[in-house]
Amino acid sequence: MVARTPFARVRGLGASGTGTREYWLIKLTSVALLPLTLYLAGAVIALKNSAHATVSAALGAPYIAIPLFVFVMCNAVHMQLGMQNIIDDYVHTKGTKKLAVGANIFFTYGCAAAALYFIVMIGLRA
Amino acid sequence: MADARPNRPTARPLSPHLSIYRFTWTMAMSIVHRATGMALYAATPLLAVWLWAVAAGADTYDAFAGLAASWFGILVLIGLSWALIHHAIGGVRHIVWDTGTGVDRASRFLWAKATLAGSVVLTAVFWLFILAGGL
Ligand code: HEM
Numbered sequence: 001m002v003a004r005t006p007f008a009r010v011r012g013l014g015a016s017g018t019g020t021r022e023y024w025l026i027k028l029t030s031v032a033l034l035p036l037t038l039y040l041a042g043a044v045i046a047l048k049n050s051a052h053a054t055v056s057a058a059l060g061a062p063y064i065a066i067p068l069f070v071f072v073m074c075n076a077v078h079m080q081l082g083m084q085n086i087i088d089d090y091v092h093t094k095g096t097k098k099l100a101v102g103a104n105i106f107f108t109y110g111c112a113a114a115a116l117y118f119i120v121m122i123g124l125r126a
Numbered sequence: 127m128a129d130a131r132p133n134r135p136t137a138r139p140l141s142p143h144l145s146i147y148r149f150t151w152t153m154a155m156s157i158v159h160r161a162t163g164m165a166l167y168a169a170t171p172l173l174a175v176w177l178w179a180v181a182a183g184a185d186t187y188d189a190f191a192g193l194a195a196s197w198f199g200i201l202v203l204i205g206l207s208w209a210l211i212h213h214a215i216g217g218v219r220h221i222v223w224d225t226g227t228g229v230d231r232a233s234r235f236l237w238a239k240a241t242l243a244g245s246v247v248l249t250a251v252f253w254l255f256i257l258a259g260g261l
Contacts, residue, residue, distance in 0.1 A: 027224065031221065033217075034218070037210065044256075049259070052184040072173070083163075083164075114174040114177075115177050118177035118180070119177060121181040122180050122181045
């Protein structure tokens with residue numbers, strides 16, 4: 001006789017049986033985003049009235065450029081998985097779903113690539 | 127997935143529809159967490175535009191800063207800062223819940239209300255810092 005109940009077999013798997021990686025990554029990125037957001041909000045307050053030269057020099061300095069770089073990367077992973085979560089909830093037609101998931105990836109990593117490129121440009125000129 | 131078992135009769139009652147949920151604070155904050163997440167998602171290009179304006183030089187940056195300091199720009203930025211703060215507090219709430227703490231009735235309603243109240247207060251504090259000494 002097998003003592004395992006059906007519940008024990010499905011416990012922890014969720015409806016699809018996968019997704020632990022995505023779950024873990026969205027939590028990990030949110031833990032990273034929290035201090036980064038606080039720090040960068042402080043930088044925004046400090047720079048709010050500044051002339052272009054000051055802003056450019058500050059964003060090019062490692063103590064802002066590096067956290068900003070990490071923020072953009074964490075944000076990209078976080079928003080991609082967050083939006084995928086929403087798509088998974090609402091889009092159930094196969095073709096539309098593929099399109100939405102793909103567009104989401106292009107959009108998030110496109111935004112990230114542009115932001116990272118400009119951070120590097122600012123850093124090289126500072 | 128809706129199309130996972132095509133042979134099911136389609137007229138069965140499904141899970142409760144949005145319109146028959148009773149209002150609760152946790153339900154409202156769940157919706158707002160998702161809404162703010164989507165708003166921040168849509169606003170992410172603005173981060174790249176800001177960085178582009180800095181990289182492009184003083185003229186572009188001044189034009190961008192002028193736009194940001196217009197009444198429309200400030201309205202958008204207040205909305206986005208509130209969305210970010212609300213979403214961040216809501217995120218902490220989710221992570222606390224993930225540890226299994228704070229899920230009893232009293233705590234979860236306290237957390238849900240604190241998320242809303244805290245987001246409004248912190249947004250006001252942030253803008254006091256921004257507006258102090260003029261724009
Ligand atoms: C301080 C920064 C942030 C924290 C702490 C945070 C935290 C979280 C957490 C914990 C979740 C998962 C909620 C759940 O378990 O259901 C989540 C979902 C999400 N986040 Fe964030 N987040 C932050 C910033 C952002 C930003 C900047 C964006 C967009 C650019 C964003 C977009 C999303 C989206 C779209 C979702 C999915 C919402 C849903 O499934 O309803 N988040 N966030």
